[in-house]
Amino acid sequence: xxxxxxxxxSQRLAMMCHHCGLASCLDTKGFTYIGALILVVVTGxxxxxxxxxxxxxxxxxxxxxxxxxxxxxRKAIGSYYERAPSGRAKSYPSRLDxxxxxxxxxxxxxxxxxxxxxxxTDDGQWGLVLDGKGHIKGVFSKSKEKPxx
Numbered sequence: 001x002x003x004x005x006x007x008x009x010s011q012r013l014a015m016m017c018h019h020c021g022l023a024s025c026l027d028t029k030g031f032t033y034i035g036a037l038i039l040v041v042v043t044g045x046x047x048x049x050x051x052x053x054x055x056x057x058x059x060x061x062x063x064x065x066x067x068x069x070x071x072x073x074r075k076a077i078g079s080y081y082e083r084a085p086s087g088r089a090k091s092y093p094s095r096l097d098x099x100x101x102x103x104x105x106x107x108x109x110x111x112x113x114x115x116x117x118x119x120x121t122d123d124g125q126w127g128l129v130l131d132g133k134g135h136i137k138g139v140f141s142k143s144k145e146k147p148x149x
Contacts, residue, residue, distance in 0.1 A: 060148055062119045066141055069116035073099070073126070073139050076112035081137075083109070092135035096126070120145065 076099040077092060084090045085104050093099055102109040117124030120143035129138030 056148070059145075063147055065119045069119065070139060070141070072112065072116060077137060077139075079111040083111070091133075092131055092137045094135055096128075096136060096139075118142065 073096070080093050080099055080102065081090050083102075088104065096115055099112040100110060100115060102111060118126050118141050120141045125142065126139040127142045128136050129140060131137045
């Protein structure tokens with residue numbers, strides 16, 4: 001063997017895998033790392049997409065609940081206004097609690113079974129729309145979030 005051939009052979013042996021003895025094995029070691037890295041990136045993207053979808057779904061449900069609750073309160077205020085005792089002028093309630101038990105009657109008259117909380121705010125308090133006398137003629141959400149609908 002010539003000196004050049006011995007040098008090539010020693011380089012080839014140095015390039016062989018310590019585990020399996022194949023030179024081709026060395027070519028795949030970097031692919032495992034790249035494959036794992038791609039898997040981590042794809043998993044991160046999937047988790048981000050799922051969390052965005054989930055938060056949008058939760059927000060849509062809250063908005064649907066807001067519309068339902070607001071409509072129930074609107075109907076109760078309308079009932080309170082229209083069902084004034086005979087001989088008394090129609091008026092709006094002074095407090096939202098008046099919808100649960102109408103203070104204008106001796107017997108229990110309910111316009112609303114329970115006082116709904118605002119689902120869009122942390123404290124659950126509604127903003128109040130007042131008439132000229134300070135009575136409640138409507139409610140609105142105090143949420144600063146822009147609605148999806």
